[in-house]
Amino acid sequence: MTSDVLTAATRRRAHRRRTTLTWLNTAAVAGVALIFTFPFLWMFLTALKPANEVFSGSALGSEVRWRNFTDAWTLVPFGRFIANGFFVAVAGAALSVVVAVLSAYAFSRLRFRYRDRLFLLYVATLVLPQEVLVVPLFIMMNEAGYVDTYAALIVPFAFTAFGTFLMRQFFLTIPVEYEEAARIDGASRVRTLWSVLLPQLRAPLSVLGVFSFIGYWNSYLWPLIVINTQDKATVPLGLTMFTGEHGTQWNLVMAASTIAVVPSLFIVVLLQRQLMKGVSMGGFGGR
Incomplete structure (x- = not known):
């Protein structure tokens, strides 16, 4: 009986350890992915800003200008x-x-x-x-x-x-x-x-x-x-x-x-x- 209790406790500890490692690996991968995708996200958000707010330092502008994409497409061929x-x-x-x-x-x-x-x-x-x-x-x-x-x-x-x-x-x-x-x-x-x-x-x-x-x-x-x-x-x-x-x-x-x-x-x-x-x-x- 004592041996069965110890085995169950060992399994629980191993399961918690694997769960913790899984969460840590997921968090690390998510952090690396965020670092690599941040420039693209900033590029997209900057594309939606008015021209005078590009260097404002805020992620979002005072208004969302979807027409920037139309202007970029038509201003040059x-x-x-x-x-x-x-x-x-x-x-x-x-x-x-x-x-x-x-x-x-x-x-x-x-x-x-x-x-x-x-x-x-x-x-x-x-x-x-x-x-x-x-x-x-x-x-x-x-x-x-x-x-x-x-x-x-x-x-x-x-x-x-x-x-x-x-x-x-x-x-x-x-x-x-x-x-x-x-x-x-x-x-x-x-x-x-x-x-x-x-x-x-x-x-x-x-x-x-x-x-x-x-x-x-x-x-x-x-x-x-x-x-x-x-x-x-x-x-x-x-x-x-x-x-x-x-x-x-x-x-x-x-x-x-x-x-x-x-x-x-x-x-x-x-x-x-x-x-x-x-x-x-x-x-x-x-x-």
Whole structure:
């Protein structure tokens, strides 16, 4: 009897301990989430303020001005900027995924001389900041006649080593026996890549696609250099047009920024399951 009482008391203490740890973990996660979402909440609340109350220090203005969003949309051709940015981001993400898959397959599955050394040299390009690359890239685009074109916005930064490195590590986690079985059945390398390997990499491909989309969507320096007209300007360039000789219309900037966040947020929510799966797979193991 005494032993049963002690066992029950031990279980109650363990249950209380687990409950306490659960609450502490939940509170910690909620605190971190609040820290990361606070700038977006402040941006949204600022977008609803009158222009003369943006820097008032209070979270809410004297009135809620939903028309700030309408003004931000119509004062400049912001719809055009959204369309340009979406086209560039989708096309750039698609091209980045294709380039990363093909190059990662070559570096992980094909056997050729100096393969590993070339891969290390390719990955070493990640240490180069964008500011170093924009001048030679602009000269190349200018010589090719691609300045102020969508091609100039999309092509140069689709050939980066990050996607190749990421996808190569995932390729290395797939046993080569799958490919050997496919080749025994008469499948070519292209068919093996398309039908055997890629179906197992949907989650990593989603991760790379989302990262690439957000990178293109938020890019500012390169579009600023290579784009000369409003017709092909993207969202970051459009946000600068709310600044004039009389100052910056911060309430409209915040309204436009809130609108600009929606596409990225929508894609992340849409692919949330694949993103979580891709991150949990841990593509940095490799061999």
